Amino acid sequence: MSKSFSVADVATHKDAESGMYIIIDENVYDVAGFVDEHPGGAKMLKRVAGKDASKQFWKYHNEGVLKKYSERLKVGTVGEKAKL
Template sequence: MAKSVDANELKQHKSDESAWVVVDGKVYDVTDFLDDHPGGKKILLKNCGKDASEAFWTYHSEKILEKVAKDMEIGEFKDSAKL
């Protein structure tokens, strides 16, 4: 069963030590990817701790979710309200 993450928990994960991001209702732990992100760690951290779907889709395709992010998926975002 997938982990269910709420807004309060998500907001606690926006640093070098623990970086989580939501894309289309799924939560990804990108902590170990920060230094490898082609766009740089700074832009990734800017979008952590919140729903980054709009920013993600501006620069990425479905292929990225399938190939790179799939292994980083840790659960589902349970709050329906936008962060």
């Protein structure tokens, strides 16, 4: 059951109260519950919350990281092409 979001919808979710959504390759993830676990620190996730983080994600991570956390963090997909 995957929900479809617009880029504007994702942009409204950029804090812990409303959820911290990021886009990675057309998929939407809520990282609010992952902030304290993130090895790179909370600051990195807060900086990209509400945005397309694909470029930053792939710069530091590989496919295995996405597979490991995808089931837990994925909340939907983007119904339109995200702009970097």
